[in-house]
Amino acid sequence: MTDADLAPTVQMPAVQAATATGTHGLETRAVSAWFGERKVLDRVSLTMPAGQVTALIGPSGCGKSTYLRLLNRMHEMVRGAGLAGEVLLDGDDVYAPGRLPASVRRRIGMVFQRPNPFPAMSIYDNVASGLKLAGIKVTHQERDELVETSLVRAGLWTEVRDRLKTPGGALSGGQQQRLCIARSLAVSPDVLLMDEPCSALDPTSTRRVEETIELLRGRLTIVIVTHNMQQAQRVSQRCAFFLASHDTPGRVVESGPTEQLFDSPRDERTSDYVNGRFG
Template identity: 55%
Template sequence: MSKRIDVKDLNVYYGDFLAVQDVTMTIEPRSVTALIGPSGCGKSTFLRTLNRMHEVIPGARVAGEALMDGQNLYGAAVDPVQVRRQIGMVFQRANPFPTMSISDNVLAGARLNNRRMSKSDADDLVERTLRSANLWAEVKDRLSRPGSSLSGGQQQRLCIARAIAVRPEVLLMDEPCSALDPISTLAIEDLIAELKTEYTIVIVTHNMQQAARVSDKTGFFNIAGTGKPGRLIEYDDTETMFSTPKEKATEDYISGRFG
């Protein structure tokens, strides 16, 4: 199911403003790629270009290439809605639909895609997906309760369940643990490690230890100053990035000398 993504000379604009410049990288299937760097350097903007979520902002556009298993995600005949079905996203703050039950939250994407299911098929999908998100044991006796009744960490795992219920090939995560306590963060990190056996995962994080723990490859973004575009400074195996980075700026950021 998981897919390889090849990005070449990608530039992201908001109107005339160049926000991210000349990103070239390969994101391998069945792996976790972490994007690190100081605030405002374009990590989340770049992440959103991978499933065309940035297009919801008026004036946003992309130049360059983003290919998934050779298919241009920005091809003229490509439907951005279909891209977002194939490349799911989990946001910084857990956002379960507050008026929906836990089970209806899981089924929301499938129903949005006009997928008709019998009750038994729906029940099977809910259980299978919540098990995949390591949440089933905690919520199986209260599936009819609102998703918003869960703890913060449980809500984030519910949002991950909602994202994978539609069977995407890639999962994007924008600082999924930034609002969580250490125990909930560990639960999400354990889940990421399990999910990478099936999905290609890209995660934005400000937590250096988290990037070192969960990722196979790491990309360091930086910005030269206010009003300048963000750039990918270095991209390598995580172990190499955290032990012997090639760029001084990478070493300075990872060691805490700036950022």
């Protein structure tokens, strides 16, 4: 599946793309999810505060990525997928009748596990493609400004400003991931979802992506899935620990401030996981 398959198609005024504040909170209330008859998440209630980074941690197969994808209605793109409960953006249910999935995905962007720029497209056009895919019409000058602003916010501008017409596929893995972040930022989302964005990167590239997350904090609400406990501690202000077993779907065992979850967890299972005793 490509970004084009997932792209929003709604028309949005250029001024809105340029002026959105991005400080909007997310909340789920008793969310459950299924793939066919198989229940993969059970009654997950979680608050992701505006302008903060919330890390989702837990062993593989406990529903973290499914949870992330249901936040911007990507879950329903899977044949046989089901959902119960509420997903609220600023108190409004993103699954409300009449709410277009494309409009939700414009406000709640996604960065995937592996960098997926359009390899033959230039760096400039990769970023600008976010505007085109979202149906946002801007003047040439506005497009130039949004491309530069997005690359600055993604921490990539100083590295590529003299080669904007070169292919995005020629960048390093870490630069490609930040290019994908810039592409998401071009439409000024309120929330950015990140599904293990550093799992395919080397330590230096990982550090640069983490620096980008720090730059974005306060401007956006960020939700990140990570298996790296040190990364969760470094980048997030809040954390949620998911757990599942072979006969029970994924649930949130514990959530709260990251420091509390790692230093003084309330549940013994949380302590065991963050200290590497299982998972």
